[in-house]
Amino acid sequence: MIAMKNNFDFMMPSVNFFGPGVIEKIGERAQLLNMKKVLLVTDSFLRNLENGPVKQTEASLKAAGVEYVFFDGVEPNPKIRNVMDGAAIYRDSLCDSIITIGGGSVHDCGKGIGIVLTNGDDVTKLAGIETLKNPLPPLMAVNTTAGTASEITRHAVLTNEETHLKFVVVSWRNVPLVSFNDPLLMLDVPTKLTAATGMDALCHCVESYVSENRNPITDAQAEKGIKLIGQYLRRAVANGHDLEARTNMAYASLLAGMAFNNADLGYVHAMAHQLGGQYDAPHGVCCAVLMPTVERWNMIASPERFADIAVFLGENIEGLGKMEATEKGIAALERISEDVGIPVNIKAIGANPKDFDLMADNALK
Ligand code: NAD
Known part of the structure; x- marks a missing residue:
């Protein structure tokens, strides 16, 4: 760790x-x-x-x-x-x-x-x-x-x-x-935007929770944010007028913001900004599409943290090996994204392989 x-x-x-x-x-x-x-x-x-x-x-x-x-x-x-x-x-x-x-x-x-x-x-x-x-x-x-x-x-x-x-x-x-x-x-935010923005907040929590710049305060904020989003994002997407779900999503977003304002973000955001700049795609969708792939690449550096995320999202990891528990955390993130209707790959937001080298260089900057 x-x-x-x-x-x-x-x-x-x-x-x-x-x-x-x-x-x-x-x-x-x-x-x-x-x-x-x-x-x-x-x-x-x-x-x-x-x-x-x-x-x-x-x-x-x-x-x-x-x-x-x-x-x-x-x-x-x-x-x-x-x-x-x-x-x-x-x-x-x-x-x-x-x-x-x-x-x-x-x-x-x-x-x-x-x-x-x-x-x-x-x-x-x-x-x-x-x-x-x-x-x-x-x-x-x-x-x-x-x-x-x-x-x-x-x-x-x-x-x-x-x-x-x-x-x-x-x-x-x-x-x-x-x-x-x-x-x-926020009650009249359209379904797709609710999903995209909620996944952006989830990504802020996850990237803060595994960041090398995290601290005990950002950890507490990210943990609570992940729990709230796991509990309320699907509800807010299913029924925008569910005030309890909207209130808890607003609270989760605020916690996520305080966390990443201090712990900083990671490769998901570095790459999402390239997709957003190049194709004018919605930021939350870019983050959500990239998160599972980037975190599967990241997970070996911080397996316990992704196992924690599995638990925050209500998964049972008892008896699982370290990497199995880790994968369960990432699969749970992926499932939320699918459940709220986020596309599964970057082709859906217009990404073209001819731009990949340039975007990769810029992301590393
Ligand atoms: P957005 O601000 O781009 O809004 C998207 C659309 O939603 C707009 O057309 C707007 O009219 C509509 N909308 C907004 N509120 C609404 C409401 N209550 N009801 C109905 N429609 C509503 O979307 P966003 O995801 O909030 O912001 C994305 C931007 O924020 C990106 O440029 C991203 O890079 C940036 N961003 C900034 C930070 C930061 O800390 N500054 C963090 C993450 C992302």
């Missing part, structure tokens, strides 16, 4: 409001943060959704007398052009703060906008770890998918539309000041 680190630092999300109905508090929080003119970052679908997350945020901001303007041009796997368009509106409208409303794409785009406003226009130069010299404008995040946890993480994942490369700006300065996880805002 890889030795647990004795000394570690642990980054916390600053303030997270969690639970059904917490979105009502956003106007009051905007006032407390002295937000006078907010750039609301979202996509056009969410902006127009009747009684959806954006309309509810608007109602709370209006009640608190907080002014706002929209940038609703975020694309999935957000592109540099989205960041630059949002930053232009922020500047032209003399905004002083940002609120992101959506899933990982929207939060990452909002972070990207904040980054270019205070750290320089060429965001590609800031790819890497702790590259940001200046704080972002005040940023709050209203999360609407149970998957990425970008509302609390230090990562901003962006795509260079010219090279089709995803890159990540990782900095403690990226962590939103306040975030909201209100499961009532």
Whole structure:
């Protein structure tokens, strides 16, 4: 087994409001943060959704007398052009703060906008770890998918539309000041997206649990996250209006985010980013498709950890040899993915063998 680190630092999300109905508090929080003119970052679908997350945020901001303007041009796997368009509106409208409303794409785009406003226009130069010299404008995040946890993480994942490369700006300065996880805002997430985002959260837990950078806190978070996802993801996919399942998936996603924010991720994410950048494929699907293969390759380095995962997912490993128990853990992960309807191989997301060498090189970077 890889030795647990004795000394570690642990980054916390600053303030997270969690639970059904917490979105009502956003106007009051905007006032407390002295937000006078907010750039609301979202996509056009969410902006127009009747009684959806954006309309509810608007109602709370209006009640608190907080002014706002929209940038609703975020694309999935957000592109540099989205960041630059949002930053232009922020500047032209003399905004002083940002609120992101959506899933990982929207939060990452909002972070990207904040980054270019205070750290320089060429965001590609800031790819890497702790590259940001200046704080972002005040940023709050209203999360609407149970998957990425970008509302609390230090990562901003962006795509260079010219090279089709995803890159990540990782900095403690990226962590939103306040975030909201209100499961009532997630009830209408479509089935396929529920499955994909839930598998992304599961992958965050698994990669954190086997990471060399794990610590006792991330272990506890990853373990609980895996248990919750094993128990509730199928239910949330089967019935999106199952509030108990949605609440527990939101909780699992939050735990997973805290875990990987500190323990870091592994080859599943390194490779998933290549598929997402190259084919504009949904991130959670990329992770889910790759996870069993990558973890079968990984398992020899950490068999006890995968045996633990089997137990977290309710498997009985009594009397099994070490590698049999390990395989049971990975098979259990694979079964969840199949049960929620994730494709079984990367062909289904358009992967073409001619791109493999390039993507492999980029993943290793
Ligand atoms: P997403 O943000 O791309 O959203 C996908 C679609 O779902 C959008 O079209 C959106 O309109 C719709 N949607 C969102 N919320 C909805 C709701 N409540 N009801 C109905 N429709 C809704 O999906 P995602 O999986 O949340 O984010 C993926 C992105 O996040 C990828 O770019 C990925 O690389 C990134 N990511 C970031 C981090 C991080 O820490 N920053 C971690 C993992 C992944």
